Amino acid sequence: DAGITQSPRYKITETGRQVTLMCHQTWSHSxxxxxxxxxxxxxxxxxxxxxxxxxxxxxxxxGYVVSRSKTENFPLTLESATRSxxxxxxxxxxxxxxxxxxxxxxxxxxxxxxxx
Amino acid sequence: DQQVKQNSPSLSVQEGRISILNCDYTNSMFDYFLWYKKYPxxxxxxxxxxxxxxxxxxxxxxxxxxxxxxxxxxxxxxxxQPGDSAVYFCAAKVSGTYKYIFGxxxxxxxxx
Numbered sequence: 001d002a003g004i005t006q007s008p009r010y011k012i013t014e015t016g017r018q019v020t021l022m023c024h025q026t027w028s029h030s031x032x033x034x035x036x037x038x039x040x041x042x043x044x045x046x047x048x049x050x051x052x053x054x055x056x057x058x059x060x061x062x063g064y065v066v067s068r069s070k071t072e073n074f075p076l077t078l079e080s081a082t083r084s085x086x087x088x089x090x091x092x093x094x095x096x097x098x099x100x101x102x103x104x105x106x107x108x109x110x111x112x113x114x115x116x
Numbered sequence: 117d118q119q120v121k122q123n124s125p126s127l128s129v130q131e132g133r134i135s136i137l138n139c140d141y142t143n144s145m146f147d148y149f150l151w152y153k154k155y156p157x158x159x160x161x162x163x164x165x166x167x168x169x170x171x172x173x174x175x176x177x178x179x180x181x182x183x184x185x186x187x188x189x190x191x192x193x194x195x196x197q198p199g200d201s202a203v204y205f206c207a208a209k210v211s212g213t214y215k216y217i218f219g220x221x222x223x224x225x226x227x228x
Contacts, residue, residue, distance in 0.1 A: 031214050033216070035218070040220060041220060042122070042205060042218050042219050042220035042221045043160070043205060043207075043218035043221075044218070045215065045216065045217065045218075048214065048215060050214060056215075058215065059217070090159055090160070092159075094214065102148035102150060102165040102167065102209060103148075103209065103214055104150065104162045104165065105150075105152075105160075105162065105207075105216060106162065107152075107159030107160045107161070108159050109157075109158055109159050110157070110158070110159055
């Protein structure tokens with residue numbers, strides 16, 4: 001199916017464990033993003049990527065690692081999960097908007113992560 | 117330091133009336149602004165965008181206004197429908213990059 005998919009949709013883990021959230025898009029979009037959504041903070045950018053092997057830190061990168069070996073995949077790894085990383089994580093990819101020329105982000109359905 | 121702010125966490129409007137959602141920003145280096153709608157357990161979906169060189173953009177029931185001097189963005193929904201009940205996020209793209217900064221969101225409830 002075309003689109004952007006995230007897995008797992010729900011994950012419960014323990015403090016100190018490594019967790020990887022997967023993101024896959026089928027449009028061949030160049031740009032991909034990871035955001036986390038928390039009450040009172042809205043959506044905050046963790047990491048983003050312009051193309052394979054090109055990644056940049058966002059607003060809240062500490063504790064996260066990303067890679068982009070293929071254009072369609074952008075996994076997010078929590079190397080040693082902490083309770084403060086309990087959140088809903090959204091992956092997105094971007095495409096130009098014909099009306100305004102902006103790059104419009106298309107989001108996945110999200111991955112809800114609970115760290116106990 | 118929140119560069120994009122949505123100061124109203126929630127808003128209730130009667131069906132058929134106008135909904136106005138507001139967003140303020142502090143950085144003059146944004147070149148595009150976007151609005152997203154989010155339903156529970158789903159990812160945000162794109163609604164409408166505006167370039168920083170424009171002051172208005174319309175798409176059906178949705179109109180976005182940009183006041184650069186006030187660093188203020190607003191989304192008007194006319195007429196409001198119960199299906200519009202969702203959380204709305206404004207977002208700003210940093211000029212010269214593909215980095216998007218989002219606001220904290222406003223929960224809109226349209227009452228039937």
